[in-house]
Amino acid sequence: xxxxxxxxxxxxxxxxxxxxxxxxxxxxxxxxxxxxxxxxxxxxxxxxxxxxxxxxxxxxxxxxxxxxxxxxxxxxxxxxxxxxxxxxxxxxxxxxxxxxxxxxxxxxxxxxxxxxxxxxxxxxxxxxxxxxxxxxxxxxxxxxxxxxxxxxxxxxxxxxxxxxxxxxxxxxxxxxxxxxxxxxxxxxxxxxxxxxxxxxxxxxxxxxxxxxxxxxxxxxxxxxxxxxxxxxxxxxxxxxxxxxxxxxxxxxxxxxxxxxxxxxxxxxxxxxxxxxxxxxxxxxxxxxxxxxxxxxxxxxxxxxxxxxxxxxxxxxxxxxxxxxxxxxxxxxxxxxxxxxxxxxxxxxxxxxxxxxxxxxxxxxxxxxxxxxxxxxxxxxxxxxxxxxxxxxxxxxxxxxxxxxxxxxxxxxxxxxxxxxxxxxxxxxxxxxxxxxxxxxxxxxxxxxxxxxxxxxxxxxxxxxxxxxxxxxxxxxxxxxxxx
Numbered sequence: 208x209x210x211x212x213x214x215x216x217x218x219x220x221x222x223x224x225x226x227x228x229x230x231x232x233x234x235x236x237x238x239x240x241x242x243x244x245x246x247x248x249x250x251x252x253x254x255x256x257x258x259x260x261x262x263x264x265x266x267x268x269x270x271x272x273x274x275x276x277x278x279x280x281x282x283x284x285x286x287x288x289x290x291x292x293x294x295x296x297x298x299x300x301x302x303x304x305x306x307x308x309x310x311x312x313x314x315x316x317x318x319x320x321x322x323x324x325x326x327x328x329x330x331x332x333x334x335x336x337x338x339x340x341x342x343x344x345x346x347x348x349x350x351x352x353x354x355x356x357x358x359x360x361x362x363x364x365x366x367x368x369x370x371x372x373x374x375x376x377x378x379x380x381x382x383x384x385x386x387x388x389x390x391x392x393x394x395x396x397x398x399x400x401x402x403x404x405x406x407x408x409x410x411x412x413x414x415x416x417x418x419x420x421x422x423x424x425x426x427x428x429x430x431x432x433x434x435x436x437x438x439x440x441x442x443x444x445x446x447x448x449x450x451x452x453x454x455x456x457x458x459x460x461x462x463x464x465x466x467x468x469x470x471x472x473x474x475x476x477x478x479x480x481x482x483x484x485x486x487x488x489x490x491x492x493x494x495x496x497x498x499x500x501x502x503x504x505x506x507x508x509x510x511x512x513x514x515x516x517x518x519x520x521x522x523x524x525x526x527x528x529x530x531x532x533x534x535x536x537x538x539x540x541x542x543x544x545x546x547x548x549x550x551x552x553x554x555x556x557x558x559x560x561x562x563x564x565x566x567x568x569x570x571x572x573x574x575x576x577x578x579x580x581x582x583x584x585x586x587x588x589x590x591x592x593x594x595x596x597x598x599x600x601x602x603x604x605x606x607x608x609x610x611x612x613x614x615x616x617x618x619x620x621x622x623x624x625x626x627x628x629x630x631x632x633x634x635x636x637x638x639x640x641x642x643x644x645x646x647x648x649x650x651x652x653x654x655x656x657x658x659x660x661x662x663x664x665x666x667x668x669x670x671x672x673x674x675x676x677x678x679x680x681x682x683x684x685x686x687x688x689x690x
Contacts, residue, residue, distance in 0.1 A: 302393060302400075309386055309393075316379055337362045432566050432614030433681030438629070438647035438666065442676040445489050448472075451506060451556055452669045453656040456485070458564035459512040460662055466530075468510055469674075473556040473655065475502040475520050481530065488674075500535055501526055504546065506656040506669065507561030511569055511589060518560040521547050525562065525571065525592050539592035541585070543575040550574040550604045554623040554655055565612040566661045572617065574604045582607065584617055584635060600633040600640060607631075609657035611666065613679070618643070625652040647677060 340359050448471035457464040467488040469480045479497040482488040502520040509516050514536065515528045523544040527537045544560055550573070551558040561572040569587045571594075574580050582600040587593070600617065608623035621630035629645035651671035658667050659679070666677040 302396060305389070305393060309389055312382070312386060316382065333362060333365055433683030434616070435613055435618055435629070435632070435643075435645065435679060436682045437680035438645060439678035439680075441648055441650045441668075441670075442678075443650070443673055444485070444676055445491070445674045446672055447491065447674065448669075448672055450653060450672055451655040452672075453506040453508050453658075454488075454669060454674050455508070455510050455658060455667055456660060456663070457510050457513065458660050458662060460566065464513065468515070470503065470506070470508055473504070473506050473558070475504075477502050479515065497528075497530060497533060499526075499528060501538075504557040505551070505560065506556065507558060507563070507572070509562045509564050509569070509658065511564045514589075516562045516569065516592075518546070518557075518562070520557075523560060523573075525560070525587075527589075527592060537590070537592055541571055541573060541594070543577060544571075544573040544583075545575055550580050552610075552623065553605060553608050554653070556655055558655075561610065563612050563658050564661065565614060565659055567612075567615045570612050572610055572612075580604055582610070582617070582619070582633075584612075584633065586635075596635075598633065598635055598638060600631075602631050602633070602640070609654055609668075611657050611659040613659050613661075613681070618645075620654075620657065623649075623654045625649050627654070650675065 337359065340355070340362070344355075344359070448469065451473045452469070452471040454467065454469045456467055465484045467482040467485055469482070469488065470476060471478070477499045479499060480494045481497060482492075482494045484493075487493040499515075499517075503517045504520045504522075505518055507518065510530075513530055515526075515530065517526055517528070518524070519526050519538065523541045523546045524538050525541055526535055528534070529536050541560060546557075546559045548555060548557050549559055552561075559573060563570050563572065567586070569589045571585045571587055572582060573585075574583050578599050580603055582602045582604045584598045584600060586595045586597075588595055600619075602619055606621070608620040608627050610617055610619045612618075615635045617633040617635070618629050619631040619633075620627045622628075627649045628647065629643055631640065632643050633640040649670065651673050653671040654668050655671075656667070656669040659665075660667060664679060664681075666679060668675045668677065
């Protein structure tokens with residue numbers, strides 16, 4: 208009796224070649240049309256610094272000229288890994304996943320075939336004995352006595368386990384046909400994508416993309432500060448926690464720290480959750496817990512250069528807590544500052560002292576009785592928490608929904624509820640102010656925390672149990688090298 212062997216080595220080899228081709232073509236293609244136009248030794252640009260949603264790509268828009276003859280350029284600056292978000296790259300990644308799934312199925316078939324073949328070989332001698340006895344019985348039926356018949360029956364019973372093995376062989380043969388059809392379809396799709404993309408040197412393109420991306424981020428750092436002119440639609444990252452809270456990443460420039468911190472609630476909280484990456488935060492996984500030695504008040508916390516700065520509960524004391532050493536490095540009273548809902552934002556929540564950071568360093572926003580409840584801005588020395596300089600804005604803090612600093616300018620919203628807009632701006636570099644009218648969509652109708660991150664140039668907000676990001680648009684006058 209002969210047993211057919213399934214030949215799948217060639218198919219596995221084909222799958223390996225397809226996987227290798229996929230890994231080489233996976234990097235996405237990015238087109239650039241950016242131009243630089245200077246006018247009178249000065250270029251005037253609008254820098255649109257975006258924290259993109261997963262569907263958005265990486266691009267630079269070319270310059271244009273407005274009605275006044277000013278040069279305007281909009282730059283979309285996503286995260287470093289955005290080059291893989293081209294639609295064709297997503298399609299290629301999906302195809303790669305299919306290839307990997309098929310490869311795994313083929314490996315399972317290969318192992319199972321090898322195992323079953325060993326079983327068939329082990330029963331080969333038994334099959335020969337049964338075959339010989341059947342031939343003798345067919346040639347001379349009288350030679351088969353009751354004892355011989357029982358022996359033959361026992362031998363046949365020992366061969367019965369071979370039946371399901373043969374049934375599995377038939378099922379595996381059908382699976383091989385199905386997998387072969389899937390491989391054929393994948394090949395057609397890959398050929399179509401390759402034809403659409405053209406005969407590019409993908410490795411060279413990948414290197415060009417990395418170089419251009421590095422140049423873009425270097426350019427963004429050189430562009431530096433600007434005046435806020437717009438806020439994007441909200442990007443909801445996650446829904447977690449209670450109605451009030453705060454979440455943040457490190458605001459220090461430069462920094463390679465990708466951790467995300469979350470602090471739920473505004474009253475006597477001590478538990479800080481630390482996530483390894485933004486992706487982990489979105490999924491609610493891979494986090495550690497810090498139990499602060501002193502409870503916090505409000506939601507105006509900030510992480511700056513690996514330390515958490517927060518207001519100690521029922522006091523005007525600012526605490527600097529170092530995450531890696533899990534210890535308090537320094538604590539200092541903010542002289543005269545109101546606390547315990549004496550001068551909070553319009554939503555209350557012990558939001559008397561709001562700590563924040565921007566391109567110029569660490570800040571405290573608060574008020575006091577001598578300042579008649581108007582918002583006070585103090586720039587702090589990060590190591591000692593000493594007040595370096597103070598400004599009285601003249602804007603009543605109880606009329607503010609939230610506030611944040613960008614490039615040394617304090618921006619104040621007129622409400623924490625739906626319909627809120629950025630209504631007031633105070634410029635510390637000139638000690639002057641103006642009323643603004645910058646709308647933004649308060650999607651969940653109750654903002655209890657709003658802070659700017661200068662590293663990513665986005666606004667972090669906690670909105671009614673939702674963690675939300677806003678992109679910002681900054682206007683800036685840049686002097687060229689000819690000046």
